[in-house]
Structures are given as structure tokens and as C-alpha cells.
Amino acid sequence: MGNPRSRPSIGDVAALAGVSLGTVSNVLNHPDRVSAATAEKVARAMAMLEYLPDGNARTLAAGSSRTVGIILPDLANSLFVDVARGAEAAAEEADHTLMIANSDTRLERESRYLRTFTQARVAGILLTLNDEEHYAAIAGGTPRSAPTVMLNLAVPVARSCSVSVDNALGGRLATQHLVDTGRRRLVFVGGPTTLDPIRHRERGFTDVVSASGATHVRTITPDGVNRSDGWAVGTGLVEDVRAGRVDGVVAATDLLAAGIVHALTAADVEVPGQVSVVGYDNNQAAWDSPIPISTVAQPGEAMGRAGAELVLAEARAGADHVHRAVVLEPTLVVRASTAGPTALMR
Amino acid sequence: MGNPRSRPSIGDVAALAGVSLGTVSNVLNHPDRVSAATAEKVARAMAMLEYLPDGNARTLAAGSSRTVGIILPDLANSLFVDVARGAEAAAEEADHTLMIANSDTRLERESRYLRTFTQARVAGILLTLNDEEHYAAIAGGTPRSAPTVMLNLAVPVARSCSVSVDNALGGRLATQHLVDTGRRRLVFVGGPTTLDPIRHRERGFTDVVSASGATHVRTITPDGVNRSDGWAVGTGLVEDVRAGRVDGVVAATDLLAAGIVHALTAADVEVPGQVSVVGYDNNQAAWDSPIPISTVAQPGEAMGRAGAELVLAEARAGADHVHRAVVLEPTLVVRASTAGPTALMR
DNA sequence: TTGTACGCGTTATCAA
DNA sequence: TTGATAACGCGTACAA
Numbered sequence: 001m002g003n004p005r006s007r008p009s010i011g012d013v014a015a016l017a018g019v020s021l022g023t024v025s026n027v028l029n030h031p032d033r034v035s036a037a038t039a040e041k042v043a044r045a046m047a048m049l050e051y052l053p054d055g056n057a058r059t060l061a062a063g064s065s066r067t068v069g070i071i072l073p074d075l076a077n078s079l080f081v082d083v084a085r086g087a088e089a090a091a092e093e094a095d096h097t098l099m100i101a102n103s104d105t106r107l108e109r110e111s112r113y114l115r116t117f118t119q120a121r122v123a124g125i126l127l128t129l130n131d132e133e134h135y136a137a138i139a140g141g142t143p144r145s146a147p148t149v150m151l152n153l154a155v156p157v158a159r160s161c162s163v164s165v166d167n168a169l170g171g172r173l174a175t176q177h178l179v180d181t182g183r184r185r186l187v188f189v190g191g192p193t194t195l196d197p198i199r200h201r202e203r204g205f206t207d208v209v210s211a212s213g214a215t216h217v218r219t220i221t222p223d224g225v226n227r228s229d230g231w232a233v234g235t236g237l238v239e240d241v242r243a244g245r246v247d248g249v250v251a252a253t254d255l256l257a258a259g260i261v262h263a264l265t266a267a268d269v270e271v272p273g274q275v276s277v278v279g280y281d282n283n284q285a286a287w288d289s290p291i292p293i294s295t296v297a298q299p300g301e302a303m304g305r306a307g308a309e310l311v312l313a314e315a316r317a318g319a320d321h322v323h324r325a326v327v328l329e330p331t332l333v334v335r336a337s338t339a340g341p342t343a344l345m346r
Numbered sequence: 347m348g349n350p351r352s353r354p355s356i357g358d359v360a361a362l363a364g365v366s367l368g369t370v371s372n373v374l375n376h377p378d379r380v381s382a383a384t385a386e387k388v389a390r391a392m393a394m395l396e397y398l399p400d401g402n403a404r405t406l407a408a409g410s411s412r413t414v415g416i417i418l419p420d421l422a423n424s425l426f427v428d429v430a431r432g433a434e435a436a437a438e439e440a441d442h443t444l445m446i447a448n449s450d451t452r453l454e455r456e457s458r459y460l461r462t463f464t465q466a467r468v469a470g471i472l473l474t475l476n477d478e479e480h481y482a483a484i485a486g487g488t489p490r491s492a493p494t495v496m497l498n499l500a501v502p503v504a505r506s507c508s509v510s511v512d513n514a515l516g517g518r519l520a521t522q523h524l525v526d527t528g529r530r531r532l533v534f535v536g537g538p539t540t541l542d543p544i545r546h547r548e549r550g551f552t553d554v555v556s557a558s559g560a561t562h563v564r565t566i567t568p569d570g571v572n573r574s575d576g577w578a579v580g581t582g583l584v585e586d587v588r589a590g591r592v593d594g595v596v597a598a599t600d601l602l603a604a605g606i607v608h609a610l611t612a613a614d615v616e617v618p619g620q621v622s623v624v625g626y627d628n629n630q631a632a633w634d635s636p637i638p639i640s641t642v643a644q645p646g647e648a649m650g651r652a653g654a655e656l657v658l659a660e661a662r663a664g665a666d667h668v669h670r671a672v673v674l675e676p677t678l679v680v681r682a683s684t685a686g687p688t689a690l691m692r
Numbered sequence: 693t694t695g696t697a698c699g700c701g702t703t704a705t706c707a708a
Numbered sequence: 709t710t711g712a713t714a715a716c717g718c719g720t721a722c723a724a
């Protein structure tokens with residue numbers, strides 16, 4: 001069994017320890033069924049040979065592996081790094097391993113990694129999407145696979161578990177904060193409307209605006225949600241702010257907000273003196289901005305953790321599992337970009 | 347073969363297509379050995395059953411998988427995200443899949459994921475370390491495994507391939523730039539001395555200092571390399587700068603540099619008017635700082651790409667592979683924190 | 693408590 | 709070109 005070039009197999013261990021093959025397997029998977037003495041012998045043999053069980057053979061025989069796969073849309077976004085952290089912690093506690101794949105928000109890659117994880121027979125898959133269309137495309141075209149929970153996107157609970165953040169609440173939080181600090185002429189800066197979370201944030205915005213009697217001056221929809229897009233938006237807002245037509249901005253992402261603030265201050269508009277700006281995500285971009293930006297923090301780690309726990313629970317439950325939709329709550333983080341006019345940055 | 351609950355196997359496809367099992371395998375792995383007509387039949391059967399080959403059985407039989415594993419120390423550092431990107435691109439071109447694991451710089455996790463990848467029989471492993479001690483610990487205690495290439499740390503070429511960046515050159519680049527712009531009283535801000543790359547950066551620093559006749563005022567060694575550490579360092583430098591004892595700072599990371607600049611400007615010290623500051627890594631922190639920070643950019647994507655190519659080459663070559671050590675060159679990125687005194691931020 | 697034999701889904705070899 | 713069959717390394721009933 002096993003020529004010297006290949007890695008030692010369970011048979012080599014058995015031979016060296018002078019026990020049967022099944023016994024070695026037992027010390028690995030059912031230590032209780034084996035006497036302390038033999039367990040010891042076997043352990044020594046394994047150490048001598050530097051034996052490492054073959055995961056593929058194991059998974060093949062057992063039916064599923066002790067790995068959880070997570071598909072992330074953007075590793076450059078610290079939110080998703082937090083998600084990975086949380087998922088990993090939960091997986092680790094359940095004695096599982098987390099494997100991360102980066103989809104770059106591209107549908108083709110999302111489904112490719114989904115396929116890869118499925119073929120690997122992972123115990124569960126965490127799929128992080130922020131685009132409704134991608135979900136629709138994926139929900140249709142994928143063969144039955146491991147338990148999958150959707151992260152960051154609320155989906156019909158009939159189809160799968162999901163963990164999402166209440167984006168409408170986040171929008172309300174940001175907007176209410178502006179209203180509470182005396183702002184009345186508000187602008188919402190969004191992004192591509194296919195991005196589900198952003199649509200919900202805008203809904204929260206409009207809810208508060210109408211309830212509070214503030215004015216929804218307008219919604220601006222840049223092509224993207226990055227700093228450069230924000231810069232363009234901010235430049236376009238300069239005149240409105242100077243004329244007193246706008247005194248508050250809710251941006252759908254921190255990068256957007258950072259760009260807006262940058263453009264505004266570059267034009268000598270005072271933030272928050274003349275206009276307050278709130279971002280979203282609590283990215284590094286928010287606290288790292290010349291004027292630290294107030295923002296809505298998403299519970300990334302909690303999301304990852306909840307996802308991993310759900311998917312593992314589903315893996316255990318099997319057929320009689322019922323899907324659950326967990327909705328987490330974002331929180332407001334107040335910084336200089338919305339403080340009172342006196343709290344200018346020094 | 348296969349009760350209705352489990353996924354269809356290659357046997358089910360064979361039965362439905364009316365061919366033998368081996369033939370189905372051939373259309374999958376050796377399409378040339380099969381007639382167009384049967385290939386067509388089989389393809390149709392696979393589609394009907396939504397057949398997906400089992401990766402574990404595949405690698406078990408074939409000996410190794412078409413997956414490359416990468417162990418990253420810190421997903422929050424954009425450098426490593428770039429590395430992952432490059433590795434993924436190269437893997438994809440070779441028709442392989444990249445799996446990412448996050449070690450958080452913890453030795454225990456580094457070796458755990460190494461074990462996981464080894465058990466999974468991945469085609470190759472990319473191990474990103476920045477601590478010499480961890481390398482020593484790992485080089486000793488790991489059973490023979492898949493081809494492994496070290497990223498970010500130059501190791502004896504006798505032991506494995508590696509892709510690293512010339513940190514001494516980076517240190518020279520940063521320091522020479524300071525000297526070229528008229529700075530003479532220089533401080534190096536490092537970090538834990540077990541961090542190999544940082545030691546090399548400091549060596550580059552001292553090389554240029556002595557060659558140029560500038561003064562090495564001192565080296566400061568904070569506990570960590572983050573923004574808060576930088577803030578503390580910057581605060582401590584205020585008096586030295588005011589007194590003209592220090593006019594240039596080379597920091598080992600951008601976060602450090604950002605903290606230093608932040609502390610300095612908060613104390614009304616002009617950057618770069620009174621003191622220039624250079625960072626390292628070209629992180630988001632560098633261009634996102636109130637005063638954008640000059641820095642040394644690491645070729646992260648190139649590093650990942652080279653690593654993946656090396657590891658795949660080694661996997662193909664087998665026994666007669668000879669290790670190679672690739673050393674990449676960093677580049678200087680000049681921004682406001684070192685521009686002439688007139689180029690103050692507005 | 694320990695050993696035997698079979699099955700997991702695939703690849704690869706060899707005949708036909 | 710196609711079909712039968714022996715590995716691949718391990719988990720697990722079942723028998724001893």
C-alpha cells in the first residue's frame with residue numbers, strides 16, 4: 001500500500017501500528033470506540049509517518065466536507081472583509097474551515113464559484129450579492145447544491161435563508177439625524193438602481209423626509225458609487241449649497257460621501273457649516289477623510305457570523321429545515337461632517 | 347445507481363445516454379477520444395440531469411485538483427487584496443480556481459490552512475508571510491505537501507520558490523526622494539523588528555542616509571504599524587520638527603504615515619512645509635489622507651500573478667523542478683506630503 | 693474492541 | 709471509438 005513517493009495512507013498507518021485499517025479510521029472519527037492503548041499506538045504511527053488524512057477521500061466517503069464556502073463581491077470593501085471575519089469565527093467554532101472566493105460582483109464569477117463549491121461538496125455556501133438581477137439569474141440556473149444562505153440581500157424565505165441589513169432603517173437613521181440637526185433641504189445621492197440596498201436606503205430617506213416636513217430637493221443618480229462619482233456630484237452641488245437651496249446630503253456609500261465632501265471643501269463650501277453630509281457603510285473612507293464623515297455602520301461581522309451559523313444549522317437539519325430570514329440593524333455613527341457648525345475641523 | 351435524492355453520478359449520465367461510464371468520463375476529460383455523435387448524446391444527458399462532476403472523486407482519482415490555495419495575512423490591507431487579484435487572474439488563465447484563506451498573521455491559522463489545503467490536494471499553495479519566525483516554524487513542521495511558493499518573503503531558494511519585493515530598494519527610493527527634495531535630518535519609523543520587510547526597508551533608509559551625507563536623527567519603533575501608532579509617533583515628533591531637528595520622515599507603512607501626518611497637522615506643523623513624510627504600500631490610506639501621502643507602491647498584482655504562475659509551473663514540472671526566487675521592484679509615488687513647500691493642500 | 697468488505701464517484705488502462 | 713475494470717483513500721455497517 002503506497003509506494004514511498006506518495007503520501008502515506010491510512011493503510012500505512014495501520015500496518016505500522018499493527019492494527020487494522022478500520023481501527024485507524026475509528027481513532028480518527030470515533031475515538032470512543034477504541035481502547036486508549038491502541039489509540040496511543042495509532043497516534044504514534046500517524047506522527048511517525050506525518051500522516052494527513054486525504055480530505056477528498058474523506059468527503060467522498062462521508063458525503064460532505066467540513067468546509068464552508070463564502071463568495072464575496074468585493075474584497076476592497078471593508079464591510080465584506082468584516083463579513084468574512086464573522087463567518088470564519090463561526091465556522092471555526094463549529095470546527096469547520098472557511099474558504100473565500102472573490103466574485104468582483106460579476107455574475108459569471110458568482111456562478112462559477114457557486115459551481116466550484118458545489119462540486120467540492122462543501123457543507124454550506126454563503127453567497128453575498130447586492131444585485132437583485134444576479135440573484136434572479138442564479139436562483140434559476142443552478143443544480144441542487146449544498147445549503148446556501150444569501151448575505152446582504154433579502155430573498156424570499158421560501159427559497160433560502162438570508163441575512164440582510166435593514167437598509168430602509170439605515171436610510172431613515174441617516175436622514176433623521178440630518179433633520180434632528182436642523183437640516184431641511186435634503187438631497188439623496190444614490191447609484192445604479194439595480195443595486196437593491198441602495199433603493200431601500202432611498203426609501204428610508206423619503207419616508208423621513210415626508211414625515212418630518214423637510215424638503216426632498218432631488219435625488220442624484222451617478223453612474224457608480226465611488227469617490228470619483230462623488231466628486232462629480234459634489235461639484236454639481238456647490239451652487240445649490242451657496243444659494244441655500246441644499247443644506248443636507250445623504251449619500252448611499254462612504255466613498256460617494258467622501259468624494260462629495262472633498263469637492264465641496266475644495267470649492268470653499270463649509271462642511272458641516274453650510275451643508276451636512278452623511279455616508280453609508282462605515283468604511284475606512286469615512287473616518288479617514290479630511291473631514292471624518294458621519295455614516296451608517298453595517299454589522300458586517302454579525303452578518304457573517306449569522307450566515308455561517310444558519311448554513312451550518314441547515315446542513316445539520318437536512319430535509320426538515322425551514323428557512324429563516326435574519327434582518328440586522330445598522331447604527332448611526334456621528335462624525336464631523338454633520339456636527340454643529342462650530343465643530344469645524346482644525 | 348443513485349437514489350433520486352442524491353445528485354446524479356456519471357453512471358446515471360451513462361445510462362441515460364446509453365453509453366458506458368468510461369465514455370462519459372472521456373467526453374469530460376478527453377473530448378478528442380470520442381465521436382461527435384456520442385459526445386452530443388452525452389452532453390444532452392448531462393444537461394437533462396443537471397449533472398455536475400464530483401470534485402472530490404475527481405481529485406481522488408486524478409491525484410490532484412485544479413485549485414490553487416492562497417493564504418493571506420490581512421484582508422484589510424489592500425496590498426494583499428491586489429495579490430489575490432493577480433493570483434486569481436493567473437489561475438483562471440490556467441483554468442484553475444483560486445481559494446482564499448485569511449490567516450490574520452496568526453501562525454496557528456497559517457499552519458491550519460496549510461494543512462487544509464494539503465488535505466484537499468490542491469494543485470499548489472501560495473503562502474503569504476511577513477514574519478521570518480513564522481516561516482521558520484512552518485518550514486519545519488509540515489508534512490510534504492503540494493508545491494508551495496512563498497509570497498512577500500524571500501526564502502532560501504533551496505527550499506521553495508518565492509516572490510518578494512525588494513524592500514531595501516523601497517527604503518532607498520523613499521529616502522532618496524526626501525534627500526532629493528532637500529531634506530537632511532531624517533527619521534525612520536518602523537515597527538516590530540520581527541517583521542522582515544520592515545527591517546529591509548530600514549536598511550535601504552540607512553544606506554541612502556550614509557551615502558548622501560544626511561543625518562539619521564533616530565529610528566522610532568512603535569508597537570504596531572497602524573494609524574494610532576502613527577499618531578503617537580507624530581505627537582512625539584512635533585517638538586523636534588519645530589526646533590528644526592527633524593525635516594523628513596520615512597514610515598514603514600502608509601497607516602503609520604497617515605497617523606503621523608494627522609498628528610503633525612493637528613499640532614499646526616506644516617506638511618510638507620516643515621517636514622516631509624513618506625509612507626509605504628500605496629494603500630487607500632495614502633491617497634485618502636487629508637494630505638495625500640507620498641509612498642512606495644508594491645506591485646501586489648504582479649506578485650500574486652508571478653506566484654500563481656510559479657506554483658502551477660512547479661506542479662506541472664514535478665520532480666525535476668528547480669525553485670526560483672523572483673524579486674519584484676517597488677516604485678515611488680509622489681504626492682502632497684513631500685511636494686515642495688509651495689504645494690500645500692488647499 | 694477489532695477486523696473485513698463494500699461503496700463513494702471518478703480517472704485511467706487495457707481489450708475489444 | 710468504445711466498454712469493462714482496477715485503482716484512488718477513506719467511512720462504516722457488519723461480523724468476529
